[in-house]
Amino acid sequence: MRKDKEGWLEERLELEPLRAALLDRKVPKGVGWLYTLGSATLVVFITLVVTGIMLSMNYSPSPEHAYDSVLFITEEVPFGWLVRGMHHWAASAMVILAVLHGLRVLFMGGYKYPRELTWVVGVLLLLLVLMSAFTGYLLPWDQKAYWATVVGTNIAGEVPLIGDLLLKLLRGGETLGAVTLTRFYSLHVAIVPVLIASLIGIHLFLVIRQGISAPPRRAHHSSSASATK
Amino acid sequence: MRKARPGKTGADTRSTTPEMSRRNLLRNCVYAVGGIIATVLGYPAVRYFIYPALRGRQETTWTQIAQTSEVPVGVPTFITYEERLRDGWVVSPISKGAWVVTKDGRSFTAFDPHCTHLGCAYYWNPDRKFFLCPCHDGVFDIDGNVVSGPPPRPLDRLESKVSEGTLLVGMTIKSTNEVD
Numbered sequence: 001m002r003k004d005k006e007g008w009l010e011e012r013l014e015l016e017p018l019r020a021a022l023l024d025r026k027v028p029k030g031v032g033w034l035y036t037l038g039s040a041t042l043v044v045f046i047t048l049v050v051t052g053i054m055l056s057m058n059y060s061p062s063p064e065h066a067y068d069s070v071l072f073i074t075e076e077v078p079f080g081w082l083v084r085g086m087h088h089w090a091a092s093a094m095v096i097l098a099v100l101h102g103l104r105v106l107f108m109g110g111y112k113y114p115r116e117l118t119w120v121v122g123v124l125l126l127l128l129v130l131m132s133a134f135t136g137y138l139l140p141w142d143q144k145a146y147w148a149t150v151v152g153t154n155i156a157g158e159v160p161l162i163g164d165l166l167l168k169l170l171r172g173g174e175t176l177g178a179v180t181l182t183r184f185y186s187l188h189v190a191i192v193p194v195l196i197a198s199l200i201g202i203h204l205f206l207v208i209r210q211g212i213s214a215p216p217r218r219a220h221h222s223s224s225a226s227a228t229k
Numbered sequence: 230m231r232k233a234r235p236g237k238t239g240a241d242t243r244s245t246t247p248e249m250s251r252r253n254l255l256r257n258c259v260y261a262v263g264g265i266i267a268t269v270l271g272y273p274a275v276r277y278f279i280y281p282a283l284r285g286r287q288e289t290t291w292t293q294i295a296q297t298s299e300v301p302v303g304v305p306t307f308i309t310y311e312e313r314l315r316d317g318w319v320v321s322p323i324s325k326g327a328w329v330v331t332k333d334g335r336s337f338t339a340f341d342p343h344c345t346h347l348g349c350a351y352y353w354n355p356d357r358k359f360f361l362c363p364c365h366d367g368v369f370d371i372d373g374n375v376v377s378g379p380p381p382r383p384l385d386r387l388e389s390k391v392s393e394g395t396l397l398v399g400m401t402i403k404s405t406n407e408v409d
Contacts, residue, residue, distance in 0.1 A: 054277055058317070065318060072318035078280045079273035 021208070028214030034108075035212065037101035042200065044094045049193060051087040059139070061185035063178050066141035091133055098129050110213040118206040121199050128196045135188040141181065149184075150176055289388060289399035290315070294327065297334065297394050305330045305353040305360070305371065307342070310398070327387055327398055328353065328360070330371055340373055341385035341401045360384070373404070382406040 010016060058077055060069040073080040102122060105111050111119035138149045153176065157167035172179030294310040306329050311322040328340040340360075344351045349364035359376060360369040368376040373384035383406070388399030 050274075054274065057278070060318070068318040076318075078276045080277060082273050083277055 025208065025211060027212065030215040030217075031212065034104045037097055037104055038207075041094060041097040041101055042204075044090050044097055045196065045200065047086060047090045048094060049197075051083050051090065052189065052193070054083045055087055056189055061139065061181050063141065063181060066139065066181060070140045091136060094129055095133050098126050102126060108213065109216050112213075115206070115210060115213060118203060118210070121203045121206070125196060125199050125203060128192055128199065132188060132192045132196065135184040135192065138181065138184045139188065146176065149180070153180075287315075291390070291397040291399050292325075293395050293397050294339075295329065295396045297331075297337070297391055297396050300329055300331050300334070300337065300396065302331055302334045304355070305340075307353075328384075329396065335391075337389055337391065337396055338373070339387040339389045339396075339398050341387055343385070344380060345375075345382050345384060345404065346378070346380040 055073060058069060058073045058080065060066060070084070073084055075081075077083075105119065105122070134149075134152055137152075138145045153167055153170045156170055157163045159166055168174065170180070170183070171177075172183045290313060292310055292312050294308050300306055300308075307326055308329050309324065309326045312325050314321050314323050326342045328342055330338045330340070342350055344362040344364065344367050346362065346365055346367050349362050349367075351360045351362040351367065351369070353359075354361050358371065360371075360373075361367070362369075362378065362380070365379050367378035367380040369380070369384050370376050373386065375381075375383060383404040385401050385404050387401055390397050390399075
């Protein structure tokens with residue numbers, strides 16, 4: 001199709017087969033808007049990464065400065081209110097979209113053979129998304145953030161046998177304070193996002209490699225799982 | 230398993246002209262919408278990042294340093310004060326001082342307390358009625374002009390104003406050498 005007007009890069013790198021493999025995938029009949037929830041989650045994740053990096057430029061994770069630096073972002077930096085607002089709402093949206101995406105896969109039976117691995121990775125991703133939401137909630141260091149984290153870490157403390165260990169691990173000590181804030185910051189900006197991005201890579205590889213599952217058909221004995229081959 | 234269905238050739242020929250295929254149209258629409266979104270979001274993002282470079286000189290922060298009635302007339306007085314220095318979200322007080330001169334109790338001059346030669350602290354000598362710098366014997370008169378010694382220019386002044394009986398100072402303004 002575009003062999004005749006092959007570009008400079010194309011001539012050297014031959015990216016066309018790669019592009020075709022990634023984007024020109026066959027899609028089973030009957031898929032609709034419900035099947036966009038995964039992509040929507042991905043877009044929201046990218047939004048969170050970009051706005052998160054921008055926020056980290058002006059945020060200071062210490063008890064003395066956290067709240068003031070968040071106010072500084074919101075009130076002083078041009079469009080800081082927009083960047084923070086996008087991060088705030090995208091965070092909620094990501095939890096909601098990830099859950100809806102999981103429910104869609106659950107109800108459509110998309111987790112079945114041969115896509116069990118995609119499902120397992122997806123469940124891990126959901127847990128990491130919740131972890132990200134929980135750690136990010138503390139960072140503004142206002143009353144709501146502080147007490148929500150007190151309650152949240154107390155819940156972790158109720159886990160049988162290892163509860164006390166978990167509590168100290170999360171708080172970086174007995175009580176919630178400066179160390180909790182830096183630990184949560186590190187988890188929120190370095191550890192969890194890298195894990196999420198890696199698992200998204202695996203998740204997407206599996207989706208592209210296997211194709212997406214066809215919606216289940218009513219009263220029909222068909223091999224719906226292999227519609228793409 | 231699913232092959233192209235041969236029965237629907239009519240629909241296929243309609244959409245295979247390379248310039249105007251539905252595929253191309255949709256792709257261009259995606260590019261256009263993506264471009265609009267990138268522009269709308271890119272502008273705030275760029276502004277957010279580069280604003281420190283675009284911001285002009287910061288507004289003067291005025292600090293109240295004395296009641297005008299407390300400043301003795303005709304005798305330079307050293308007044309110390311705390312200026313609130315803003316650095317991002319951090320506001321920190323820094324100790325400062327100024328030599329304040331008034332000849333009539335109504336108009337005031339505030340001198341930066343550093344000699345214009347090498348920045349030493351100078352003092353008022355009430356006997357000789359000069360500002361003297363102990364480092365290299367710089368001498369200034371009560372208006373800040375150089376009388377003798379190595380200072381290259383008159384004393385620097387602070388922006389100052391009087392508001393409701395209170396003297397306020399702002400930033401240091403470097404003096405120019407009007408004599409030489």
